[in-house]
Amino acid sequence: MSQLITDTGPSPSGVSDEVDAKKSKTGALIRTLRTGAPVLPFLAYVSLGLLLPTIAIINLAFRSNAGRVTLANMKVILCTSNSSTCLQYRVGFENSLKLALVTSIVPGILGTLLAYAIATSEHQLFKRLTAACSGVLAQFGGVNLAFMFIASFSAVGGVATHWLADVGLNPWDHGFNLYKFWGVAFVYMYFQVPLMVLIITPAFAGLKQSWREAAENLGASSWRYWRHVGLPVLAPAVLGGMFLLFGSGFSAYATAEALTTGTIAITPIQIGAILQGNVLSGEANLGYALGFAMIVILLISVIGYALLRRRTSRWLR
Amino acid sequence: MASLELGYVIEGDQDFMDQYSRGNPSIAWIRRVHWGRGLVLFLAAAYFFVPFYAAMQFCLEDINGHFSLQTLTQIAQAPGFFSALWLSTQLAIATMAIVMILMVPTMIYVHLRLPRFRRVMEVITILPIVIPPIVLIVGVDGVTPQFLKSSQYLLALIYVVLAMPYVYRSLDAGLGALDLKTLVEAARSLGSGWFSIIWRVLVPNLRSALLSASVLTLALVFGEFTIASLDGWTTIPVWIYLTPTTNPRINTLVAMMALLGTCVVLGLVVSFDRSHRHSRRS
Amino acid sequence: MDTQSPPTATTTATAPKSGAPVVLENLTRRFGTTKALDGFTLHIEPGEFVALLGPSGCGKTTALRVLAGFERPDIGKVVVDGQDVVHIPAQKRDMGMVFQSYSLFPNMSARDNVAFGLQLRHQRGAKRRARAEELLELVGLAEHSAKYPHQLSGGQQQRVALARALAIEPRVLLLDEPLSALDAKVRAELRDQIRALQQRLMITTVFVTHDQEEALSMADRVCVMSRGRAEQIATPAELYSRPSTEFVAQFVGISSRVNVVRTGDTVALFGRDVKIRGAAPDGAESLDALLRPEDVDVVVNPTGLGIITHKSFLGATTRLEVGIGGAAVKADILSSGADVFELGTRVDLVANARDVLVSASRPAT
Numbered sequence: 001m002s003q004l005i006t007d008t009g010p011s012p013s014g015v016s017d018e019v020d021a022k023k024s025k026t027g028a029l030i031r032t033l034r035t036g037a038p039v040l041p042f043l044a045y046v047s048l049g050l051l052l053p054t055i056a057i058i059n060l061a062f063r064s065n066a067g068r069v070t071l072a073n074m075k076v077i078l079c080t081s082n083s084s085t086c087l088q089y090r091v092g093f094e095n096s097l098k099l100a101l102v103t104s105i106v107p108g109i110l111g112t113l114l115a116y117a118i119a120t121s122e123h124q125l126f127k128r129l130t131a132a133c134s135g136v137l138a139q140f141g142g143v144n145l146a147f148m149f150i151a152s153f154s155a156v157g158g159v160a161t162h163w164l165a166d167v168g169l170n171p172w173d174h175g176f177n178l179y180k181f182w183g184v185a186f187v188y189m190y191f192q193v194p195l196m197v198l199i200i201t202p203a204f205a206g207l208k209q210s211w212r213e214a215a216e217n218l219g220a221s222s223w224r225y226w227r228h229v230g231l232p233v234l235a236p237a238v239l240g241g242m243f244l245l246f247g248s249g250f251s252a253y254a255t256a257e258a259l260t261t262g263t264i265a266i267t268p269i270q271i272g273a274i275l276q277g278n279v280l281s282g283e284a285n286l287g288y289a290l291g292f293a294m295i296v297i298l299l300i301s302v303i304g305y306a307l308l309r310r311r312t313s314r315w316l317r
Numbered sequence: 318m319a320s321l322e323l324g325y326v327i328e329g330d331q332d333f334m335d336q337y338s339r340g341n342p343s344i345a346w347i348r349r350v351h352w353g354r355g356l357v358l359f360l361a362a363a364y365f366f367v368p369f370y371a372a373m374q375f376c377l378e379d380i381n382g383h384f385s386l387q388t389l390t391q392i393a394q395a396p397g398f399f400s401a402l403w404l405s406t407q408l409a410i411a412t413m414a415i416v417m418i419l420m421v422p423t424m425i426y427v428h429l430r431l432p433r434f435r436r437v438m439e440v441i442t443i444l445p446i447v448i449p450p451i452v453l454i455v456g457v458d459g460v461t462p463q464f465l466k467s468s469q470y471l472l473a474l475i476y477v478v479l480a481m482p483y484v485y486r487s488l489d490a491g492l493g494a495l496d497l498k499t500l501v502e503a504a505r506s507l508g509s510g511w512f513s514i515i516w517r518v519l520v521p522n523l524r525s526a527l528l529s530a531s532v533l534t535l536a537l538v539f540g541e542f543t544i545a546s547l548d549g550w551t552t553i554p555v556w557i558y559l560t561p562t563t564n565p566r567i568n569t570l571v572a573m574m575a576l577l578g579t580c581v582v583l584g585l586v587v588s589f590d591r592s593h594r595h596s597r598r599s
Numbered sequence: 600m601d602t603q604s605p606p607t608a609t610t611t612a613t614a615p616k617s618g619a620p621v622v623l624e625n626l627t628r629r630f631g632t633t634k635a636l637d638g639f640t641l642h643i644e645p646g647e648f649v650a651l652l653g654p655s656g657c658g659k660t661t662a663l664r665v666l667a668g669f670e671r672p673d674i675g676k677v678v679v680d681g682q683d684v685v686h687i688p689a690q691k692r693d694m695g696m697v698f699q700s701y702s703l704f705p706n707m708s709a710r711d712n713v714a715f716g717l718q719l720r721h722q723r724g725a726k727r728r729a730r731a732e733e734l735l736e737l738v739g740l741a742e743h744s745a746k747y748p749h750q751l752s753g754g755q756q757q758r759v760a761l762a763r764a765l766a767i768e769p770r771v772l773l774l775d776e777p778l779s780a781l782d783a784k785v786r787a788e789l790r791d792q793i794r795a796l797q798q799r800l801m802i803t804t805v806f807v808t809h810d811q812e813e814a815l816s817m818a819d820r821v822c823v824m825s826r827g828r829a830e831q832i833a834t835p836a837e838l839y840s841r842p843s844t845e846f847v848a849q850f851v852g853i854s855s856r857v858n859v860v861r862t863g864d865t866v867a868l869f870g871r872d873v874k875i876r877g878a879a880p881d882g883a884e885s886l887d888a889l890l891r892p893e894d895v896d897v898v899v900n901p902t903g904l905g906i907i908t909h910k911s912f913l914g915a916t917t918r919l920e921v922g923i924g925g926a927a928v929k930a931d932i933l934s935s936g937a938d939v940f941e942l943g944t945r946v947d948l949v950a951n952a953r954d955v956l957v958s959a960s961r962p963a964t
Binding site: 035036038039040041045046049050052053054055056057060068095105110114115117118120121132133135136138140141142143145146147148149150151152158159160163187189190193213232247251252254255258268269271272275276288290291292294295297 | 367374543
């Protein structure tokens with residue numbers, strides 16, 4: 001009713017203008033709440049299940065046992081003092097980073113080569129099969145994968161070890177150890193390589209035929225095409241994939257734990273040890289500090305992937 | 318299973334599966350067959366199949382090295398196997414139920430009324446890469462009240478968070494393929510209430526998306542080790558790892574069966590998805 | 600594009616290499632059970648601009664790709680400048696090709712794209728950059744030389760592609776429907792620019808298109824193709840006014856069909872005997888004459904056999920459609936004299952063509 005009056009003539013007084021303005025602001029607020037209400041359960045769950053623990057980690061990483069804000073935890077895990085008590089954490093980080101680098105660069109290159117070998121096949125069925133395989137193998141991991149490798153490559157009972165020993169190529173005789181760093185890296189390849197194949201295959205599909213033909217037409221040999229066009233165009237995609245693989249290799253826990261029974265010194269295993277109470281007293285909040293450090297490193301790798309993906313999509317779409 | 322989270326990011330990105338399998342003409346320039354290609358493929362095949370075959374042989378032979386299904390029968394008698402299986406099953410059902418009840422109505426609503434919120438949801442589902450299970454469990458342990466810690470369903474609640482990215486991707490694709498607005502309006506004009514709409518109209522049309530989401534959740538729960546072991550619960554993966562048995566072949570066989578199960582189930586999802594996508598296109 | 604500046608020293612230096620004669624002889628290429636090329640033969644003079652025109656699937660692109668070296672013919676020869684190049688790989692054929700779209704290397708700037716061919720030929724950095732800039736100026740994109748392909752419009756990309764193809768001073772320039780992916784206005788502009796450039800450089804050019812307007816306006820000669828064969832190879836004017844086969848008559852320009860009766864080597868067309876062009880089809884029970892709108896004059900006659908059913912103002916001409924004896928004949932008249940013709944006016948048609956193409960009647964659909 002009041003709407004009709006204000007529409008057809010000047011408002012009776014300035015006061016009711018203000019009231020109307022306030023009413024529309026609260027009205028807008030109510031409307032937003034009403035439209036937003038149905039997603040509240042989801043948001044609440046995510047806040048409780050994901051954000052809250054993350055905030056706890058960020059918070060407690062910087063608090064002492066007494067609750068005061070301190071950098072002591074971070075100092076311990078970074079072990080700037082080089083004392084023997086804290087060295088294990090820095091070594092853990094170094095090993096983790098080394099493992100992540102190795103299992104991102106090597107599978108990155110191998111995965112790219114494999115994807116190229118698959119992409120250049122002329123058999124559609126083969127391509128479809130390998131696509132499905134990659135999708136499945138990339139999900140392998142954890143305890144199951146570890147046990148599969150133990151059963152096949154362990155020093156004494158490993159079936160594959162026996163096969164290789166029969167032809168005189170027993171890997172254990174040549175320095176291979178499934179339960180140490182390089183053995184773990186060897187096992188990680190099982191899911192890292194398919195993951196890279198999954199990531200990089202669309203990039204190969206995005207390499208346009210006309211680029212290749214234009215290069216040939218202008219006089220380029222196969223090698224020169226790859227050198228000047230093919231590889232530079234693929235590079236952001238390959239690098240981006242490696243960033244993602246880095247994150248995957250860095251944060252893996254179950255596979256390493258099951259394979260080495262927790263003996264390998266990498267950060268996830270060390271976090272696991274702290275959580276299981278296998279630590280000296282006074283280091284209670286170290287777990288949070290380690291977790292926080294992992295989050296930071298993973299954040300960097302995800303950002304790296306996102307930035308490179310943008311470059312990739314510009315050239316390969 | 319660390320790559321589980323990452324795999325979905327790639328798979329959801331674009332229709333590469335279709336492109337890949339249909340043989341995009343951009344790659345048609347390869348005319349010559351390189352022997353190098355054959356070598357690469359052979360080596361890859363060797364690396365991926367040898368351990369699998371060797372492990373299967375390990376499980377399926379007796380002490381004399383002959384083929385035997387002895388180990389299979391011993392699984393049933395292994396201590397704690399059935400309770401671990403039962404626990405995993407319960408958790409799987411609970412996780413699937415919670416995640417569906419949480420995500421399905423939310424995503425339907427978002428697709429209908431709040432399309433901009435999809436962006437937010439996408440970002441949220443990328444978070445599990447930055448906060449992997451080993452890190453998440455640290456935070457969860459810190460904030461969970463004690464009464465919850467003693468219940469096994471805490472695991473289910475955490476698994477819901479881990480499963481979110483897959484469920485989001487599946488449902489997002491499934492909902493995107495429907496003409497949601499029209500379906501809902503038609504149902505409403507016929508007098509259907511909201512519950513009926515979801516249950517009788519939308520769910521049947523989302524069958525394949527729901528199926529793939531459930532299956533991925535199932536694979537996740539049955540394969541999840543990190544959080545279960547660090548919280549002290551004996552699910553199947555934990556059982557495989559921790560249980561000393563008279564015959565190590567038993568643990569390995571259960572692990573191999575889990576891997577085979579993953580293969581079969583994911584393979585079905587992938588092929589089911591593809592055929593559905595093809596029929597939609599035609 | 601800058602058409603006012605005189606040819607520079609370097610452009611005249613390209614003249615000796617540009618005019619290579621090309622012969623495609625009896626090319627046959629099969630893909631599975633279909634014949635993409637079926638005994639296709641074409642002789643191209645040095646410096647000539649030839650368009651390959653036809654509907655999709657007619658083999659024009661295949662012919663171009665055989666010439667470029669991306670396809671090998673099952674039978675036939677490709678002779679460039681007296682040399683059979685069939686066994687020479689594409690890299691060594693010294694031809695420049697412009698593709699339909701998206702052929703610029705995305706990781707290089709326009710300048711680097713153009714300089715690529717020169718880089719492969721080991722030209723020094725400064726020299727090849729200068730040449731690239733020169734070519735970009737030739738196509739009117741000097742200010743955009745540092746831009747990347749994704750920063751350029753479709754038309755600009757194709758101009759860069761043209762500059763890139765010309766940079767290597769090829770013997771033959773090949774264009775595979777370069778304008779199809781562009782919108783109409785850009786297409787028209789680029790059409791003129793390509794033709795002007797080609798005439799200046801006098802480079803032998805083969806241009807593939809399905810758009811007859813493009814082919815007729817740009818080419819010295821047009822080769823109309825269908826099902827892997829050449830239907831007719833002639834100048835645009837001849838192709839238009841004197842199509843030698845039914846396919847060409849229907850594909851190029853507008854034509855109307857009128858049923859006629861044959862006597863010897865003439866047919867009776869609107870009361871006049873008109874000579875049959877070429878050979879009449881044998882054994883055909885009923886014959887149709889294929890007429891162009893200009894082949895027919897329209898005269899008002901209250902007792903005439905024709906009646907005007909359509910009238911379209913086209914600018915200088917007006918197109919009338921006349922229903923006569925069961926056929927619909929399109930006739931063009933000058934708009935200045937169009938007032939006397941209205942819908943329903945009775946008219947007579949008079950054939951003014953010297954000869955007429957005749958083909959077997961099609962059954963009524």
